[in-house]
Amino acid sequence: MTGPRLTAHGQGPRGLRRFTGPRPPRQETCELCGTPVREDGHRHLVETERRALVCACTACALLFDRPGAATGRFRAVPDRYLTDPDRPLDESAWELLQIPVGVAFFFRNAALDRLVALYPSPAGATESELDPETWQRVLGPGRLSALLRPDVEALLLRRQEDGRTDCHLVPIDICYELVGRMRLLWQGFDGGAEARAALREFFEQVERRAGAVPTEALRS
Template sequence: MNTPHTAQDRPGSPPRGLHRFTRPRPPEPERCELCGADLTAGHRHLVDTEHRSLACACPPCALLFDRPGAGSGRFRTVPGRVLADPGTTPATDAWNALHIPVSIAFFFRNSALGRPVALYPSPAGATESEIDPAAWDAAFAGSALAELLEPDVEALLVRRAGERSDCYLVPVDLAYELVGRMRLHWKGFDGGAEARAELDSFFGELTKRATDVPREAEHR
C-alpha cells in the first residue's frame, strides 16, 4: 500500500527543517560604510575625495565629517541645500565652448584635480568630460551659484532648452541620483519618452525643493 506523503516530505519538497533556507530572504539592510550602523531611508552621504566615490553614512558619522578638516579631509559630508538662480544662464556660445554634447549636465569642482569637472547622463551612466577652465569662467562668470559651490560635495546642475537654461546648485549625490534614474529608463539613442518624463519629474521635484540664492551672494 502506498503511504501518502505529508506536506513536509512530499517528493520534490525541501527536507524537514530546511524550509527557512528556501523562503525568499528580505534584502539586507543598508549600513553605514564607516561604522557599520544600520541606516534608515533618506540617510546622508559622504564624498571620499581620494577615491572619488560616495559612501553611505549614519547621522553621527555624517555630523563628524561635516566639520572642515575632519579625518584629514578625506571624507566630506554632502550638504542638503538646493539653490536656484535665474541669473545663472550660460549664453549659447559659452555653453558650446564647454563641449557638452547633450542638453543637461552637472559640474563640480574636484579638489584633487584642482579644476571643475563636467558629467552628463548617458546609457552607460555618468559620462565625464574635461573642461577648459577658460570655458568654465566664460560660462559661469558672475554666477552667484558658482561662487557658492562647495568643492567635491555640491554641483551645478544645468538643463538647457533652446536659449533658456535652468540652473540649480544641488548636493552632488542628488546629481548622481538623476543620472541613475535616467539610465534606468533610457531607451534608444536619445533616451526616449520614459527618460524625458523622468527628467521632467525630477526637475519638477527640484523646483519645489529649491530656495532662491541668498541676496548677499548676488552682490559678491
C-alpha cells in the same frame, strides 16, 4: 555597499548599482559604524582619496558637518539647493560648453584643482573635456559658482527647448542618482518616453527645493 566613484571613463562611475539595478534585499548600513540606515533617509559622504560616495547614518554625517571637517578624508554632502533667477545663463552657453546632451553637471575636484564636467548617458556618467577658459567665460562669473563647495556640490545644468539654460547648485549625490536613473531607463537614440518623464520629474523636484541665492552667503 560602496558608493559610486566621482569620476567616469565611459562605463559610468563604480558603484552605480545602488541607482541602476534592483535593490539588494539586505538592510543598508552606515559604512562608517555599521548602523542600519533607511534607504530614503540617510546621508552621503565623499571619500576624497577614492573619490567615492559613502553611505552614513545621521550621527556619523554630523561629525563631518562641523567647521574644519572639510579638510579631512571624508566630507559631508550638504543638503542645499540654490538657484540664481537674477542671473540666467546666456542662450549661447550650451554651444560654448559643447555638451552633446541637454543635461550636465559640474563639480570642482579639490585634489586635481580643476572643474570636472559630466553628463548622463546609456553607459553611465560620461566626462566631457572642458577648457578652463570656457568654464570661466560661461560659469565662472556666476554667483552660484562662487558658492560651490569642492567635491560635495555641483552645478546642475539643463537646456530648455526654448534655448535657455537653467542652472542650480545641488548636492553631488543627486547628480549620480540622476545618472543611475537615466542609465536604467534609457532606450533608443533619444532615451525614450520613460526616461524623458523621469528627467522632467527629477528637475521639477529640484526646482521645488531650490531657494534663491541668499545675500548673506554672498558676503561670507
